[in-house]
Amino acid sequence: MTQNSTPKSNGALLKSPLFQRISGKTETPEKSEIRAANGTWLIHENRPNFAKMFRNLQTDIAALDLSTAEPWQILSYNSDGYYAHHYDFLNPDTNKQLVEARGNRIATVLVILQIAKKGGTTVFPKINLNIRPKAGDVVVWLNTLPSGESDSQTLHAACPIKEGTKIGATLWVHAKGQEFSMPCAESKKYYDRRLFFE
Numbered sequence: 001m002t003q004n005s006t007p008k009s010n011g012a013l014l015k016s017p018l019f020q021r022i023s024g025k026t027e028t029p030e031k032s033e034i035r036a037a038n039g040t041w042l043i044h045e046n047r048p049n050f051a052k053m054f055r056n057l058q059t060d061i062a063a064l065d066l067s068t069a070e071p072w073q074i075l076s077y078n079s080d081g082y083y084a085h086h087y088d089f090l091n092p093d094t095n096k097q098l099v100e101a102r103g104n105r106i107a108t109v110l111v112i113l114q115i116a117k118k119g120g121t122t123v124f125p126k127i128n129l130n131i132r133p134k135a136g137d138v139v140v141w142l143n144t145l146p147s148g149e150s151d152s153q154t155l156h157a158a159c160p161i162k163e164g165t166k167i168g169a170t171l172w173v174h175a176k177g178q179e180f181s182m183p184c185a186e187s188k189k190y191y192d193r194r195l196f197f198e
């Protein structure tokens, strides 16, 4: 689902101890074999624009506690850049410590900061979805089923950039800490977008 991020503020959230969990001190350049992009983990403590964007998102996506997320992952794709098909949920066998401590990546919040002139859409081939967002749009999806198991339908990719530069900022939101804001697992309304945005 996509949603344009509207400017709202929530000063209390910024001061809350939970918010501090995704704050920290380092910004580390990241390399990955499954994508061709410049990547950086960004901690928004000293980045007022990102901190504000985070607060606005938390206001808009009330059903998810975003403070459980990893630091922002910023990806900048130049011409021929891409992110090959992948899942965002973690394999608990190879990411044992992280998954045990914080649960799996229950949701992805992808903020489109800049779109490419050509190419660079986000595709979900298993559900026949090709998303062509505008700058400022936010794409949110759940990576796990109500049972907590990984959802194989969430396979996705950033298609190759044909012209220009695409920049996205991702929050991978973890399961632990969502108990009081997420609807209960057995609820059929779990995937209802109104629970996230209204």
Ligand SMILES: O=C(O)CCC(=O)C(=O)O
Pocket: 073, 075, 083, 088, 108, 110, 120, 121, 122, 123, 156, 157, 158, 159, 168, 170
């Ligand atoms: O940039 C995109 O379209 C996809 C990004 C993505 O898959 C991710 O950040 O996990």
Ligand SMILES: [Fe+2]
Pocket: 086, 087, 088, 108, 156
């Ligand atoms: Fe992804």
